[in-house]
Amino acid sequence: DHSARGEARDKQQIASAKLNKSLSVAVVGAGAGGIAATRELLKEGHRVVVFEQEIDGLGGVWRFSHRTEDEDPLGLSSDRSAIHSSMYLGLRTNLPREIMGFLDFPFLPKYGDSSRDARRYPGHVEVLDYLEDYAVHFGLLPCIRFGRRVTRVCMHARPKTRDDALIAPDCSNSGGCQWSVTTVAERDCKDCTTDMFDAVVVCNGHYFQPKLAPIPGIEEWPGIRLHSHNYRVPDPFADQVVVVIGNSSSGSDISREIATVAKAVHLVGRTWDSDVDLQKPAGPKQNISLHPMVKSAHEDGKLVFENGDSVIADVILYCTGYAYSMPFLQTEEIVNVNADYVGPLYQHVFPPRLAPTLSFVGLPFKVIPFPLMQLQSRWIAQSLSGKVTLPSEEQMLKDSLEFYERLDARGIPTNKIHDMGSYQFEYDNWLAAACDSSPIEPWRIQIYNNSSKRKRASPDTYRDEWSDQELHDLAIAELQQLQI
Numbered sequence: 001d002h003s004a005r006g007e008a009r010d011k012q013q014i015a016s017a018k019l020n021k022s023l024s025v026a027v028v029g030a031g032a033g034g035i036a037a038t039r040e041l042l043k044e045g046h047r048v049v050v051f052e053q054e055i056d057g058l059g060g061v062w063r064f065s066h067r068t069e070d071e072d073p074l075g076l077s078s079d080r081s082a083i084h085s086s087m088y089l090g091l092r093t094n095l096p097r098e099i100m101g102f103l104d105f106p107f108l109p110k111y112g113d114s115s116r117d118a119r120r121y122p123g124h125v126e127v128l129d130y131l132e133d134y135a136v137h138f139g140l141l142p143c144i145r146f147g148r149r150v151t152r153v154c155m156h157a158r159p160k161t162r163d164d165a166l167i168a169p170d171c172s173n174s175g176g177c178q179w180s181v182t183t184v185a186e187r188d189c190k191d192c193t194t195d196m197f198d199a200v201v202v203c204n205g206h207y208f209q210p211k212l213a214p215i216p217g218i219e220e221w222p223g224i225r226l227h228s229h230n231y232r233v234p235d236p237f238a239d240q241v242v243v244v245i246g247n248s249s250s251g252s253d254i255s256r257e258i259a260t261v262a263k264a265v266h267l268v269g270r271t272w273d274s275d276v277d278l279q280k281p282a283g284p285k286q287n288i289s290l291h292p293m294v295k296s297a298h299e300d301g302k303l304v305f306e307n308g309d310s311v312i313a314d315v316i317l318y319c320t321g322y323a324y325s326m327p328f329l330q331t332e333e334i335v336n337v338n339a340d341y342v343g344p345l346y347q348h349v350f351p352p353r354l355a356p357t358l359s360f361v362g363l364p365f366k367v368i369p370f371p372l373m374q375l376q377s378r379w380i381a382q383s384l385s386g387k388v389t390l391p392s393e394e395q396m397l398k399d400s401l402e403f404y405e406r407l408d409a410r411g412i413p414t415n416k417i418h419d420m421g422s423y424q425f426e427y428d429n430w431l432a433a434a435c436d437s438s439p440i441e442p443w444r445i446q447i448y449n450n451s452s453k454r455k456r457a458s459p460d461t462y463r464d465e466w467s468d469q470e471l472h473d474l475a476i477a478e479l480q481q482l483q484i
């Protein structure tokens, strides 16, 4: 009996050792996604190296810089010396802080510290401070190699036998994948190194490669054109007639900033909510004109809108979004990265043929990004350690292809594949269940819905006026209870 119990215990120990496989993992990028991934990977016992191209620090999008890509303000050339962050000086968050923060590290106001911004919708500096607090609190900084840009991530079959090593890589037929990660120092392009890892988590962000809306005749149009990626402050637009193309978050906010100094601002949208009256000017000073899309551009500076109206403008500012871009990724075409999406991916995270050793954090949009990226990261970390078992490759592929087919059947274009507007919380809770975590708090969902409605109805005031104070207080009280 005694030896049987011993044997059972041994078996249990072997099983739990297997459960806690510790892998070497490379993380590309130290934005919010990269640090969430690092924290979850370390918690699960993995060894992590984060490669971050920025020399100055972590935070990605939230690390504001006045620098712009002046020689290529539309971001057309892939050879340009690109700047990562699209942050502008006046930006305040478009989500209330209590729902925006990571699930177990509340984004609470630091009232005692006068250098901090305690507003419910704080400015971008407060978000960067919060991300830095998070990295310090969880001891992440020693993992990060700053100033190292990833230029190549390449898979290699881990040979089962010596003969297999001579055969071209095909991870599904071998002992799994290994990954080489090549990086170059930002300060010295001759300083190039390659390291091997068991797994790679890609967290390089998707708000840095501008996407433009085509306009017939634009080559002849004489004015200045730039993308919101290169917008920082309104001052250069003083006394100008500016046409802002794109009416989602950036277009709506930036047109309001520019309207404080410009001669006139014209905000153009492909679609408008049915209750928006295009005849009525918008903005705090009611000096922003609203229009349908631009139909054509002309040599004399004229822009003609789809309803036949026209304007002579000095500047076109494209707030038309960003393309996915991962020029470093080499997977023998197993993963397709294009401007609209990355795929095929199981649940927006794992390429079925390369799971779990290659994964992506933070591809979905129209979401609350930090909690979502945290849950994705936990699922990845646990899949790598063996605590979570993923479905078979065939099943994951079938699942992802069926997902694309469903979107296609509903006429949803490929640039909406990672648009999670209508089901982000369902997705979050699916991830939470997959890695034994608590579901999203009901107040987070309610506050998100309230805030989205207010943002649409009152874009000039929603950050400073609200009617869900009780819910806000409840959230803060609950977050204050968390032991961190």
Ligand code: FAD
Pocket: 028, 029, 030, 031, 032, 033, 034, 051, 052, 053, 054, 058, 059, 060, 061, 062, 084, 086, 087, 088, 091, 092, 093, 094, 095, 100, 148, 149, 150, 151, 203, 204, 205, 206, 207, 250, 328, 361, 362, 368, 369, 370
């Ligand atoms: P990023 O923050 O872009 O980080 C990616 C990191 O990867 C960067 O540090 C970059 O330098 C690094 N990197 C990229 N390529 C390489 C490479 N080849 N080698 C090494 N390092 C590399 N979210 C909110 O929750 N609330 C908001 O109010 C909000 N407002 C926003 C406003 C703007 C203008 C923008 C652009 C985004 C906003 N977001 C907001 C979304 C924001 O993108 C996410 O909150 C989040 O910061 C995304 O984190 P990330 O890590 O995925 O990407």
